[in-house]
Amino acid sequence: GAVVSQHPSRVICKSGTSVKIECRSLDFQATTMFWYRQFPKQSLMLMATSNEGSKATYEQGVEKDKFLINHASLTLSTLTVTSAHPEDSSFYICSANNGGLNNEQFFGPGTRLTVL
Amino acid sequence: SQQGEEDPQALSIQEGENATMNCSYKTSINNLQWYRQNSGRGLVHLILIRSNEREKHSGRLRVTLDTSKKSSSLLITASRAADTASYFCATDATGTASKLTFGTGTRLQVTL
Numbered sequence: 001g002a003v004v005s006q007h008p009s010r011v012i013c014k015s016g017t018s019v020k021i022e023c024r025s026l027d028f029q030a031t032t033m034f035w036y037r038q039f040p041k042q043s044l045m046l047m048a049t050s051n052e053g054s055k056a057t058y059e060q061g062v063e064k065d066k067f068l069i070n071h072a073s074l075t076l077s078t079l080t081v082t083s084a085h086p087e088d089s090s091f092y093i094c095s096a097n098n099g100g101l102n103n104e105q106f107f108g109p110g111t112r113l114t115v116l
Numbered sequence: 117s118q119q120g121e122e123d124p125q126a127l128s129i130q131e132g133e134n135a136t137m138n139c140s141y142k143t144s145i146n147n148l149q150w151y152r153q154n155s156g157r158g159l160v161h162l163i164l165i166r167s168n169e170r171e172k173h174s175g176r177l178r179v180t181l182d183t184s185k186k187s188s189s190l191l192i193t194a195s196r197a198a199d200t201a202s203y204f205c206a207t208d209a210t211g212t213a214s215k216l217t218f219g220t221g222t223r224l225q226v227t228l
Contacts, residue, residue: 006158032214043204044159044218093158097214104149105216109158 003027004096006108013084014116020080021111023094029074030096034105035067038091050077084115120205120219128225135192137222139205140185146208148181149216150190153202162190162203195226 003026013019023033032051036044048056048069056069068080077096081088091112095105120141129135141148147166151159165172165181165188172179178191192199202223206216 034215041223043221046215046217049215091156095159095216104161104164105214106161107151107159110156112156 002098002104002106004030004094004106004108006092006094006111008111009109010112010114012114012116015085016083018080018082019084019113020078021092021094021113023077023079023096023108025075025096025098025106028096028098028106030077031074031099032097033071033077034095034097035069035077035079036093036095038093038110040091044093047079081113084113086115089113089115120207120217122203122205122219122222124222125220126223126225128227129195131195131197131226131228133195135195135199135224135226137190137203137205137224139188139190139219141188141205141207141217141219142186143207143209145183146210148179148188149206149208150177150179150188151204151206151218153204153221154200155202159204192224195224197226197228200224200226 005024007022035047038044047062048058050056050069050071052071052074058064071077093110095107122139149164150162153159163174165179176193181188202221204221205219
């Protein structure tokens with residue numbers, strides 16, 4: 001149980017285009033979803049916390065108009081990278097929290113974004 | 117930055133040896149979790165230790181937690197080549213609405 005999927009697994013796009021990444025909890029309802037970014041050989045950095053039906057909470061330094069997050073249901077959150085530039089190229093990972101006692105987060109397999 | 121520190125940054129051992137990774141953090145926590153990540157892949161949850169626990173075992177994994185020193189260690193015994201991966205600690209700090217803060221990670225290489 002507790003499977004989280006992401007789609008697409010990798011995407012290559014031209015500079016200036018927008019890219020949408022989906023994060024789904026497959027067998028549980030996620031009260032909260034989180035979006036992380038990971039640059040090569042670095043750790044995960046939290047970008048934003050997404051709660052169903054409300055606006056996302058962004059971490060300091062993350063542009064909310066650049067990284068649009070929509071959490072329309074308890075099983076789906078989307079991250080849209082708007083007007084992508086080469087410096088946005090990164091590995092984007094989502095996680096979902098089922099609200100359990102231990103706050104265990106279940107991670108998706110990640111999306112590799114390359115902006116040309 | 118509130119990010120935790122892990123050491124060593126990289127560790128290379130031979131199969132059968134034990135691997136120890138350390139994690140230090142900065143704030144009060146509810147729990148600390150260890151994750152594994154194979155290159156270019158998502159994270160796999162290994163073990164969670166609560167702030168009132170001092171040691172936890174899971175198979176070949178042993179985790180310790182010292183809240184007075186704000187540190188944790190992950191021991192992998194009898195390592196295998198398949199254990200080659202990056203290992204991250206992540207803390208669930210009190211009062212942060214379930215957010216996890218990840219350490220810098222340790223890249224473990226297990227050779228035959």
